[in-house]
Amino acid sequence: MASIKGSADVVIVGGGVIGLTIARALALRGVRDVCLVERGRLGTEASWAAAGMLLPQVEADAADEFFNLACQSRDLYPAFAAALREETGIDVELDTTGTLYLALTEHDHEEIEKRYEWQAQAGFAVERLSGAEARELEPCISEATLGALRFPKDIQVENRRLLSALANSVTKLGVDIATQTIVDSVTIEGNRVNGVQTSRGAISCPTVVIAAGTWSSFIKNAPAPTIEPIRGQMICLEAKPQLTRHVIYSPRGYIVPRQDGRLLAGSTSEHAGFAKCVTAGGIAGILRNALEISPAITGLPLVDTWAGLRPRAADGLPVIGPCGEIDGLFCATGHYRNGILLAPLTGELISKAIVSSQDD
Ligand SMILES: Cc1cc2nc3c(=O)[nH]c(=O)nc-3n(C[C@H](O)[C@H](O)[C@H](O)COP(=O)(O)OP(=O)(O)OC[C@H]3O[C@@H](n4cnc5c(N)ncnc54)[C@H](O)[C@@H]3O)c2cc1C
Numbered sequence: 001m002a003s004i005k006g007s008a009d010v011v012i013v014g015g016g017v018i019g020l021t022i023a024r025a026l027a028l029r030g031v032r033d034v035c036l037v038e039r040g041r042l043g044t045e046a047s048w049a050a051a052g053m054l055l056p057q058v059e060a061d062a063a064d065e066f067f068n069l070a071c072q073s074r075d076l077y078p079a080f081a082a083a084l085r086e087e088t089g090i091d092v093e094l095d096t097t098g099t100l101y102l103a104l105t106e107h108d109h110e111e112i113e114k115r116y117e118w119q120a121q122a123g124f125a126v127e128r129l130s131g132a133e134a135r136e137l138e139p140c141i142s143e144a145t146l147g148a149l150r151f152p153k154d155i156q157v158e159n160r161r162l163l164s165a166l167a168n169s170v171t172k173l174g175v176d177i178a179t180q181t182i183v184d185s186v187t188i189e190g191n192r193v194n195g196v197q198t199s200r201g202a203i204s205c206p207t208v209v210i211a212a213g214t215w216s217s218f219i220k221n222a223p224a225p226t227i228e229p230i231r232g233q234m235i236c237l238e239a240k241p242q243l244t245r246h247v248i249y250s251p252r253g254y255i256v257p258r259q260d261g262r263l264l265a266g267s268t269s270e271h272a273g274f275a276k277c278v279t280a281g282g283i284a285g286i287l288r289n290a291l292e293i294s295p296a297i298t299g300l301p302l303v304d305t306w307a308g309l310r311p312r313a314a315d316g317l318p319v320i321g322p323c324g325e326i327d328g329l330f331c332a333t334g335h336y337r338n339g340i341l342l343a344p345l346t347g348e349l350i351s352k353a354i355v356s357s358q359d360d
Pocket of ligand 1: 017018039040041043047048052053212216231234338340
């Protein structure tokens with residue numbers, strides 16, 4: 001393997017959706033010498049395992065700071081997808097049909113009523129449907145549906161195509177990409193970062209971004225917060241013709257239609273360490289919840305299963321910004337269940353912070 005380049009203006013640790021989006025945003029802001037270091041292959045961890053849903057409103061019970069950021073990031077998607085298509089020719093299949101949230105029990109119904117009330121009063125786009133109206137819209141859903149909310153602005157993207165487009169874009173923009181390369185530590189002098197030590201040698205640089213997902217706390221000398229892995233399992237059915245147009249969500253699970261006839265169903269949320277496997281119990285639970293949403297999936301072929309590790313900080317919120325008190329060190333991790341959704345905004349926030357710190 002060729003030796004690694006010895007210096008850069010910015011090193012990004014991790015080539016998932018977060019690291020790739022930051023690399024692209026920096027290159028677009030004119031930062032010339034960006035180096036992205038990835039332990040394995042680009043975009044093959046949590047970002048690949050995700051369902052690609054961009055749903056800030058569906059589960060929100062208040063307009064807190066996180067909700068506002070998540071809506072802001074979702075609303076960047078149409079321009080983000082269009083720009084990626086322009087740069088790379090890759091269509092990331094941003095599907096703007098919207099999301100249905102079903103109430104399948106009396107308790108679900110009480111919950112969706114509350115959600116409707118606050119979001120409608122606050123002026124967010126949400127429609128209240130009876131069970132019959134929801135079934136008219138999506139005939140595949142359960143006859144037990146008591147009511148539903150439709151969120152026309154909560155949409156989905158094909159996250160694997162997004163990763164391909166981002167990888168293609170950063171290559172075209174001249175980002176230096178080192179795959180199969182592990183960052184072991186950051187090197188710090190006084191109160192400043194001055195490089196990273198990797199499995200293929202040192203890279204000296206004044207700025208480092210830790211975007212290593214659920215492995216972010218393992219990089220030595222970097223005071224990154226503790227990030228724990230939360231396993232999520234997924235299944236993929238084949239639906240040709242497609243069964244639904246909307247993403248369909250319930251308090252217990254979801255189904256997500258893809259343009260090519262795949263129908264994804266998820267997910268689990270498990271403390272299982274770094275064991276990235278699917279389990280009998282996990283798959284059984286996902287199928288039970290998907291069948292509750294749509295008994296019509298019973299006869300569909302089950303074509304794939306997989307699992308990924310969501311990066312979660314102690315409070316469940318993303319960690320985006322300067323890292324510890326070390327000049328030049330930034331963190332972009334802990335995106336937990338929302339890394340695909342939050343990627344465009346994270347790219348903007350981190351690239352802006354880096355460029356303004358370099359101007360100081
Ligand atoms: C089943 C499932 C469903 C999900 N659904 C959604 C969804 O619908 N919508 C949504 O917004 N989010 C969803 N998520 C969450 C989303 O996938 C994550 O929040 C997001 O992918 C995190 O991106 P990341 O780039 O931080 O992490 P990752 O994609 O895990 O990337 C981190 C990268 O860092 C690399 N790395 C680690 N350590 C080092 C090192 N020392 N040196 C070099 N490289 C290193 C890893 O190899 C990896 O490629 C889902 C997740 C799962 C598991």
